Amino acid sequence: MSVKTSKTKNSSPESLLVRIGVDLSKDAFHVVGLDDKGHKIFRKKFTRESFKLWLSRPDLPRLTVAMEACGGAQWWGSTCQVQGHEPMLIPPHQVKPFATSQKNDYNDAEAICEASLRPRTTKVPVKTPEQQDLTMVLAARAGVIKERTALASRIRAFLLERGVVLPRGITHLGERLSEILDDGANALTQTTRSLLRKLQAKIRTLTDEIEDLDRELKSLSQADKTSRLLQTQPGFGPVISAAMIAVIGHPARFKNGRDMSAYLGLVPSQHTSGDKIRLGKITKRGDSGLRSLLVEGARSVIQAAERTGSGKMKDGKLRAFLLALKARKESPNKVAVAVANKMVRTAWALWMKETAWRAMA
Numbered sequence: 001m002s003v004k005t006s007k008t009k010n011s012s013p014e015s016l017l018v019r020i021g022v023d024l025s026k027d028a029f030h031v032v033g034l035d036d037k038g039h040k041i042f043r044k045k046f047t048r049e050s051f052k053l054w055l056s057r058p059d060l061p062r063l064t065v066a067m068e069a070c071g072g073a074q075w076w077g078s079t080c081q082v083q084g085h086e087p088m089l090i091p092p093h094q095v096k097p098f099a100t101s102q103k104n105d106y107n108d109a110e111a112i113c114e115a116s117l118r119p120r121t122t123k124v125p126v127k128t129p130e131q132q133d134l135t136m137v138l139a140a141r142a143g144v145i146k147e148r149t150a151l152a153s154r155i156r157a158f159l160l161e162r163g164v165v166l167p168r169g170i171t172h173l174g175e176r177l178s179e180i181l182d183d184g185a186n187a188l189t190q191t192t193r194s195l196l197r198k199l200q201a202k203i204r205t206l207t208d209e210i211e212d213l214d215r216e217l218k219s220l221s222q223a224d225k226t227s228r229l230l231q232t233q234p235g236f237g238p239v240i241s242a243a244m245i246a247v248i249g250h251p252a253r254f255k256n257g258r259d260m261s262a263y264l265g266l267v268p269s270q271h272t273s274g275d276k277i278r279l280g281k282i283t284k285r286g287d288s289g290l291r292s293l294l295v296e297g298a299r300s301v302i303q304a305a306e307r308t309g310s311g312k313m314k315d316g317k318l319r320a321f322l323l324a325l326k327a328r329k330e331s332p333n334k335v336a337v338a339v340a341n342k343m344v345r346t347a348w349a350l351w352m353k354e355t356a357w358r359a360m361a
Helices: 048-055 073-082 092-098 105-116 129-160 170-182 190-223 225-230 238-248 257-263 288-305 317-327 332-353
Strands: 019-023 028-034 040-047 064-068 086-090 268-270 279-282
Touching (some): 019 105, 028 048, 040 105, 048 073, 064 073, 129 170, 170 190, 190 238, 225 238, 238 288, 288 332
Parallel strands (some): 064 086
Antiparallel strands (some): 019 028
């Protein structure tokens, strides 16, 4: 960045500000400001409350407030909108290339400013309160599932040390564990049985929590018009629809369905040079949780395609497309990702046109 610009006697640095970069934290906020020519004219450290008051000053011009999309950024984005400023949330990995100086908070704020000036920088949308509710419920659900999976793996490991092998899957664990613990002929000691019963009770409690969160997600999804619209497409249930709305925000930020699919990491990575086109594995960009849900939803669609007239799946173009993929004898994972890609593209079209999905003959 260039040096400070000259300012007239009657103008203050704040009056010339057009854009600021903010290095967020819990208590200390380091701000660097630019004028309309991109020159650095302002640098100041704020506390949390003083920064909020500074943004609300009536003599402050309307600013583009750039910050990394990190913890607390969504709240600050909403606060900026209320104060009449334009928030710009930038993914941290797009800021890092501009941090060319030594690591400190002011240099980080400058790097955020620099990244915000680039037209190709991706912007993270500011979520509405309803979208944040969906995000929090989904995050809580994912956390409980992870905790239950870790607990189930621990039980399997304990049983394996006593020569008892359980099949994979939480369903098999629930069906077989009580039977194993009640079997007095196996090598389990009383201490082991007592411990495993306690862990089994915890798994049941976590399962109840997951079911409660599923019901809450279903209720939130049914109350949302877009979610109901997305659920008309095969493979989209309340959880996937809620996750799509929470992560994407609005489809208009993407030029087409392929761009939205690329944002979610469902397109092949490229290593192309000259005339040699090399396509690799999927990029796995974007939200990993939503991508996993989409792939699982795609697997259910593939299974439905093998059963004529099952649910939303009828003899039409979609079923023919799925069966053609299967006929190529591609790996099941490749087929699932290809279907997930198609699901996202279709979701973009439904979302943009506000039209329900219908089977095409």
